[in-house]
Amino acid sequence: xxxxxxxxxxxxxxxxxxxxxxxxxxxxxxxxxxxxxxxxxxxxxxxxxxxxxxxxxxxxxxxxxxxxxxxxxxxxxxxxxxxxxxxxxxxxxxxxxxxxxxxxxxxxxxxxxxxxxxxxxxxxxxxxxxxxxxxxxxxxxxxxxxxxxxxxxxxxxxxxxxxxxxxxxxxxxxxxxxxxxxxxxxxxxxxxxxxxxxxxxxxxxxxxxx
Numbered sequence: 571x572x573x574x575x576x577x578x579x580x581x582x583x584x585x586x587x588x589x590x591x592x593x594x595x596x597x598x599x600x601x602x603x604x605x606x607x608x609x610x611x612x613x614x615x616x617x618x619x620x621x622x623x624x625x626x627x628x629x630x631x632x633x634x635x636x637x638x639x640x641x642x643x644x645x646x647x648x649x650x651x652x653x654x655x656x657x658x659x660x661x662x663x664x665x666x667x668x669x670x671x672x673x674x675x676x677x678x679x680x681x682x683x684x685x686x687x688x689x690x691x692x693x694x695x696x697x698x699x700x701x702x703x704x705x706x707x708x709x710x711x712x713x714x715x716x717x718x719x720x721x722x723x724x725x726x727x728x729x730x731x732x733x734x735x736x737x738x739x740x741x742x743x744x745x746x747x748x749x750x751x752x753x754x755x756x757x758x759x760x761x762x763x764x765x766x767x768x769x770x771x772x773x774x775x776x777x778x779x780x
């Protein structure tokens with residue numbers, strides 16, 4: 571999995587250098603180059619755009635959609651890093667981390683794990699009334715099955731059933747899923763993260779042995 575993450579980060583780093591936002595990062599858009607190899611490629615730039623030319627305001631597949639998109643906040647390449655966190659969680663666990671049946675429950679799924687977004691985000695959100703009341707408190711309602719999600723009731727490590735050895739991996743995903751886009755881990759930050767640095771070291775050692 572770490573090999574996949576490193577290759578995706580290379581792609582995201584390259585895109586960010588050219589101010590390109592993919593806008594639809596999800597497992598279906600990451601393909602193996604060969605069935606028996608770990609090389610991958612990122613595909614489907616149909617929704618992609620330059621950061622300065624945001625023709626579309628409602629993008630990304632719902633399970634991998636960054637909160638700023640739902641809230642109506644101008645987006646940056648940081649939305650692709652949010653999607654990466656969701657993708658890696660799904661590869662590890664086997665199902666999406668945030669699987670809301672609609673947009674409102676999607677936000678509630680995120681708050682269930684990440685708590686309430688910073689007020690500074692809510693204040694500037696053009697769609698805040700979809701998710702928050704006039705006092706910036708979350709609007710909570712049950713889904714079609716009658717389930718009501720509780721804010722901040724789940725921990726990422728527990729959801730992943732991760733042990734201490736996997737603490738760096740949990741931290742990596744958590745940093746991808748930071749509420750504020752300007753505080754979210756960038757591809758450059760990711761290459762300095764212990765989980766990725768360990769993977770790069772292992773790859774170099776393997777190459778030297780060949």
